[in-house]
Amino acid sequence: MKLLTKIDALPTDKKIxxxxxxxxxxxxxxxxxxxxxxxxxxxxxGRLEGNESIDQALEREAMEEVGIILEEEKIPFALWYWDSTDSYIIWFLAKVKKMEPYSIDFEKTGYVSFNFETALQLIEKIEPNNPKRINLIKLAEESAKKHNWL
Incomplete structure (x- = not known):
């Protein structure tokens, strides 16, 4: 079973x-x-590696995937429960502190920057039958408004 859920704080009942x-x-x-x-x-x-903390994993993934350094403040807004591993994936809002040069050969082909409305329109075009990512971006926008980031 997989389930996307809105959160305001990190869960403590299962492994992240x-x-x-x-x-x-x-x-x-x-x-x-x-x-x-x-x-x-x-x-x-992505996944936590070894004994990484949540912050360490987010920083590593942000640099590996798109070459960014994140500000210290990170706000949890959603989780995805994986029944098969009895664990969570957590999504955070985070502000970009700095953009660094990086190689796009490692994982992805780069990043795109847009507002929430455009993000939702593009995701709907690319994945019309997958509401998970649309719901996730809507939860991010709701949390950003709640925390006065928008």
Whole structure:
């Protein structure tokens, strides 16, 4: 069973196995990465490795996937429960501190920057039968408004 759920705080009842973020640029746009293999827009993140903390994993994934350094403040807004592993993936809002040069050969083909409305329109065009990513971006926008990031 997989279930996307809105949250305001980190859960403590199960292991957190993965972390993703919706990064905000200084002009209020969000970043997503383009997955060249799956041909879709994804949030930035992945699995925790070894004894990494949540922050360490988010920082590593942000640099590996799109070459960004995140601000310290990160706001959890959604989780995805994986029944098969009895663990969570957590999504955070995060502000971009700095954009660094990076190689797009490692994982993805780069990032795109747009507002929430455009993100939702593009995701709907690319994945018309997958409401998960649309719901995720809507939860991110709702949380950003709640925390006065928009």
């Amino acid at each position: 196995a993965g972390v993703h973020c919706v990064p905000f640029t200084e002009n209020g746009n969000i970043l997503m990465s383009w997955d060249r293999d799956e041909q879709l827009l994804t949030t930035i993140g």
